[in-house]
Amino acid sequence: MIKRMCIQAVIGIVSGVFIGFILSVVFASLNGATSYSPSAPAFVDKFNGSLNATIVSAILWALMGVVFTLGSLVFTETDWSIVKMTVVHLLITYFGFLPLAILAGWFPLNFVELAFFTIIFLIVYVLIYLICLIGARKQAESINRKLKQSQ
Amino acid sequence: MKVHVKIIDNLDPDIVILGIRQQNKLVNQMIALAEGAGQETIVGKDFNRNHLIPLSRCLSFYTSQKNVYVKTLGSTELQVNKRLYELAASLPKNFIRISNTEIINLEYVKEFEVSSTGIIIIHFKNGTQTSSSRRYLKKVKERLS
Numbered sequence: 001m002i003k004r005m006c007i008q009a010v011i012g013i014v015s016g017v018f019i020g021f022i023l024s025v026v027f028a029s030l031n032g033a034t035s036y037s038p039s040a041p042a043f044v045d046k047f048n049g050s051l052n053a054t055i056v057s058a059i060l061w062a063l064m065g066v067v068f069t070l071g072s073l074v075f076t077e078t079d080w081s082i083v084k085m086t087v088v089h090l091l092i093t094y095f096g097f098l099p100l101a102i103l104a105g106w107f108p109l110n111f112v113e114l115a116f117f118t119i120i121f122l123i124v125y126v127l128i129y130l131i132c133l134i135g136a137r138k139q140a141e142s143i144n145r146k147l148k149q150s151q
Numbered sequence: 152m153k154v155h156v157k158i159i160d161n162l163d164p165d166i167v168i169l170g171i172r173q174q175n176k177l178v179n180q181m182i183a184l185a186e187g188a189g190q191e192t193i194v195g196k197d198f199n200r201n202h203l204i205p206l207s208r209c210l211s212f213y214t215s216q217k218n219v220y221v222k223t224l225g226s227t228e229l230q231v232n233k234r235l236y237e238l239a240a241s242l243p244k245n246f247i248r249i250s251n252t253e254i255i256n257l258e259y260v261k262e263f264e265v266s267s268t269g270i271i272i273i274h275f276k277n278g279t280q281t282s283s284s285r286r287y288l289k290k291v292k293e294r295l296s
Binding site for chain 1: 251252285
């Protein structure tokens, strides 16, 4: 299990930095910037140069990646009920990802933005729960049919 | 030990009568052997006595506090001297892994049910039940097809 977690953490670091970089390039282009910056100007301005801002951003992206890849183990390695899996995964990603996203300058720290983010987060997790539950019920039905045929 | 075989005409086809002076360890071994003859068996242990249990009477194998136990149709539970992953690899195809801690005999399963909280409940034909998790359902489905 610890070996598994280490492998997941490494995958998280690599994919986190990769996705963070792609997103930062996309948002920089969308904002009409002419030179690369790793995050919003307000974030970069806190550093004495864009190199330091990029290094700190990359570390935060890596940590975000680790949060998600370790969080996914909840779904692949445990025997928990779907509700427990969904709730634990929600708590891990909400309290793991949100502070990192705020530190990386992705959110202005105000109540409306946070509330909006939280509501979207909850809706997504309700959907995950429903999709998992419906999927499991379909599989159970199919198994029950096959059990009846074979007996 | 010398064996005298005596034919008893009106005896049930699957019964053997053992005439002994007194029950001892050797006799118990012979009983266990005779009970398991002609079918695949597994050794289960309770209070230092070994029993040969036919696999066809095994309902499930489960791990509890690093030990592995077999649960039989009669709901007796005996310790098995093998790890769960070894059993998963060596048991016949009707035995299937349903969680980190349990292997069940599909022949005695009545049905699978998914509760609204997303627990997969497995009902056995003898009225007992156990639980599985979502990630094992796919493997069970593949095994049955």
